[in-house]
Structure formats: C-alpha cells, structure tokens
Amino acid sequence: MLRWRGLEEVPADWGRCVVTIGVFDGVHRGHAQLIETATRIAKQRGLPAVLMTFDPHPVEVLRPGSHPPQLTTLARRAELAEEMGIDVFCVMPFTPALASYSPKDFAHQMLVERLHAAEVVVGENFTFGKKAAGTVDTLRQLGERFGFGVEAVKLVGENPDTDHSVTFSSTYIRSCVDAGDMTAAAEALGRPHRVEGVVVRGDGRGRELGYPTANLAPPMYSAVPADGVYAARFRVLGAGSKVGEVVPGETYQAAVSVGTNPTFSGRARTIEAFVLDTDADLYGQHVAVDFVHRIRGMVKFNSIDELIDAIADDVKKTRDILA
Template identity: 35%
Template sequence: MTQWHPVSQRFHIVEELAQFPAQLRGGVVAIGNFDGVHRAHQAILQQTLQLARTYKVPALALSFEPHPRSFFQPDKPVSRLSPAAQKGEIMKALGLDALIQLPFNAQLASLSAEDFVRQILVDALGITHSVTGYDFHFGKARRGTPEFLRGAGAAQGFSVVIAPAERDEGGAVISSSRIREALRCGNVIEANALLGYRYYVDACVQHGDKRGRLLGYPTANLQIDPHSVLKEGIYAVRVAVDGLIHDGVASYGRRPTFVDGQPLLEVHLFDFDGDLYDKNLRVSFAGYLRGEMKFDGPEALIQQMDLDSAQARAILDSLRPLSPLDNSLATQLHFE
C-alpha cells in the first residue's frame, strides 16, 4: 500500500461512490449522521484521526444527505444544525481528509445491513478500520447495530471501534436533539457549549425595505433555513464578512411592529459604514437578549434597540473562543 501523506492532500467531499478517489482507499472511516458535528461527534472523529495517523492511512467520515429522518418523514423535515456545506467545512477544520455524503434515497434505504457493509464499506471504500457511536444504526429497518458492524468487520477484515456516549460537565449525554431544544428555547450558551463552537449560519445579504437605516440601525437582511428551530428574538452576534470580524446585534423574527411577516434574520453591525448588499455573511450567535416585542411606534423601538445594543456590546466585549475549532470557524467563510 502506498504510504499516505495527509499534509499533501486536499480535503475531498464525495457525493457519489463512483467519484471516490482511489488514493483514499484503505482508510479509517467514521460513520454517522454527524448533524452539528458537536462534541460527541468530534470525539468520534478524533478517534478516527488517531487511528489514521497510527496506521498512516486516510481519515474519512461517511454521512448521508438528506438526514434519513427527513427522507422517511418528508412532512416533518429535521431542522439541520449544520447543512451539508457546513458539515464538510467543520470536518476539514478538524483535520479529516474527506467527507463522503451518500445520497439517502429509496435505494440506500432498502439496502440491507449486510449489503451496506459489503458494497459500501468493503467494495467501494476498502476501509481498514471503522469508528461509530454506540447508538448508530444502518441498513434496511435499522438492523445494522454497532455490534453487528463489529461482527461484520471481523468477517470482512476491518476493525471496529464503538465510541461510548459523550457527556457534558453535568453528566448528561450530548446529542443533536439536545442542541436543537436549547436553540428552540433561546439558550445559545448551552447550545454552544454542547457544540464546542458557537452556532452559526451562512447567508447572502438581500435587499430589504431599508427601514432600519431610517431608524439609525441599518441592517443586513438574511433568509435562513425556514425549518430552523432558532427561537425568535434578539441576539448578540459576531459576524464575518470580507475576511473581517464585526460585533453586532441581530433580530430573528417577524418584525411585529411593522410587518409581522415571515421570519427574517436582520443583523446590525456596530461601527460599520459600508455596503453589505449581496455579500456573504457568517453570523455566530453569542447570547440571547430577549424575545420579539411589538412597540407603539419608532421612538419606543429605537429606545429598546439602544438598550439591546449596549447589552450586546457588553457580552461581546468579554467573548473568547470556545475552542481552536470555534476560532477557526468564526474567522472563515465558505460558500459552495
């Protein structure tokens, strides 16, 4: 086998097995949905990286798009913590060599656990080791369990590491559903602690009604995932644009004082006087300030916005990166 030199390789995102680069065969693969790539996922990926470095082979992650639950229940799509592009970016930042995102469709859903192992892991990827979480299931009717994978690996010639539950400082299991619930309640502090980085969204600035400029608070209008569970309200945010980082305050909601329409993320950057239209922004959420309110008129709204801005500045003045990963993600902006 040719020795693997990861520092000389670029990060690959593979969306079809036919596109899988031959030089990535023989690697260590982490398998899971990895929505959010939170601290529990990061523990699995770190084990993958350690094995890959030990055996000098590629470090891979195998995931699925869309989320399998969204495929089986299209009327109840999963609110994604990390869309496909973000998932790849986070894994690249962690040091993996590739993310394989298999299309989750009827064909994959009907594949038996045995065929999943043989056709995908062995024939297509040629893996030598696998790492997965204690609760991961795969194959038709979810018959493939971690223990099934371990047995199949022994028969097919690859080893399997089953990662235990990762717990927070209070002893509770870290999970994507817990993070969604925290965001649903506006508790971004808890969500960020479980993610290991600050929750963020990427979007392009759209033209709006320019009402914020008339109020003395010009805003960048952003449409985010309509299925987002982010609680409507006012947030302290940090924003990346054109390679620079700005502090700001953001409103996510329906603008009840003026419009009461569809949810919109409106971001005001402190001490910024430039044109943001059609620019790509990364908005990282640092703190929840309050819920949306309907005001009697512009004067009352401006007074409250002044208070919100002062509170947001106080939060952001003492902000420090949660981790090296958080620092990397906050200062980069990636769009497909």
C-alpha cells in the same frame, strides 16, 4: 482535503482507510469525539481518515416532510471536519434504495467494496441498514467477516451518572436553539451556533430608524433561534474584495433581531443583523451569524421612540457581552 459525492468518485486504486459514519449535523462535541478517534487511529496506522455523511437528511427520505432543522450546511461540515484532521469528506446521497440496504449489504457495498475500510468508528448507539436493523454488535460481526475493525465511541455529555445528565446530540442542540438558549447550544457544539445565508433587500425600515440591517435569507431547513434579540458575531464568508468597511473573513459584532417585527405588525419571520460600527451595503453577500447570547425576547412597542430606545440598549448590551 478530498471531497467525494458518492462512492463513484473513489479512485480505482484507493487503498485502505479508517472511516467514521454519521449524519454529523452540527459537528458537535459528540461528533468531535468520533472524528478525533478516527483521525488518531488513522495516524497510528498510516492510513487516510474518511468521514462519511449523508444528504439529504435520512429522516427526510424515510418520513418525507419531516426534515429536522439543519444545524450546519454541508460546506460548513466539511470545513469543520478538515480542521479536525479528516482527509476525505464523503457525501452519500441518501435515497430510498440506500435506505433499503440490509446491514450486510450496507457494510459490504459502502465500506468494503470501494472504501476498503480497515477500521470503522461509530457512536455506541449507531444503527444502520433497513429499518435500522443493524447495531454496533452487528457491525462488529460483519467486520470479522469482511476484515475491518470496529471502534464504538462512548456518547459525550455533561453531568454523567446524575439525574441531570445531558447527552450532546443534534436533537438536544436543536431544542436549545429553538428555545433561544445559545449558551447551552454553544456548550454542546463547542462553539456558537451559526446561521448562514445571503443578504437580501429588506424594507429599509432599519435605516430609517438609524440602525441599518443586513437581512439574512438562510437555506431551507436552517435551525433559526427563537424570536428575540441576540448578541452575535458576523462575518462575510469567502475571499473577496472589501465591502465598505467590512473585510471578508474578519469578525464583527452585531445585534441581531429574529422575528416578525411586531411593532410594525409584520408577518414574515426575518433575521436582521445590525453590524456595529459600519453602514456598508452587504446586499448579495454570503454571510454567517454566530449567535452568542439572547438579550431579550421579541416585544411589540407602543411607539417608534420606545423601539429606538430599546435598540440602543440592545446595542450597548451587545458590546458588553462580546467585549
């Protein structure tokens, strides 16, 4: 899969293509529907499928300081898009200048001049251009003018046409993650919610308790689940040499604590993963934690013995949940 940073990287002899546009944070089931439609049309027409996303998140540019929690890193988005059949992953730097484009300028400069879009696939609630003035109808009108077709994909959710209908969106998934509801988050994502990061040195307290942990430092703005203890799957990312008993790319069970360690009057919020059946020193490794189920909330215990008993129970429940 080709990866472009901005349209300057589009080859001069680039032909026509099918483009799907969006932030794609989460690459959730709604996004998967867009990607599936784009790749299907591209295959039918014998054209490459291009996914256009934006970085930083448009909200951060339009309202500085209000960046929403990020469900997926750009690298993870590209990985998932490639698995779904996308040929080109194009990241557009979102700047105040880009935000000021009129719908017409956006369509002409982004879609026509360099990408030569033959078909554009968007969600039925898609908006674009300055102050989100452009709608799907606007895009269709511009497509007639500039020579590209438009496919608007219906939003995906559960319990449609009922009082309990839910539309799968990044906003909805963030609310699930923030509440610690990893089951609902996974239902909307189509897979467990993942937090990536580098393992950093902690205070060593887990090892003293008999449960050494890998302390995760995620990227800024990562969507970290609510405080509590979770059953999760853990892996070292990338291709590298074996780290103790841990093989990069393979999945391991883990009991993960998110919170401030109230038993020890902690203040800093941490993500600590006790990887089952290994005591490998994972310091410096780039790892991923896939949160499967919340076992309990964060509790301040009256004694170290109570805490150790609770951790033992957390580990047992983790094994049962992930068996």
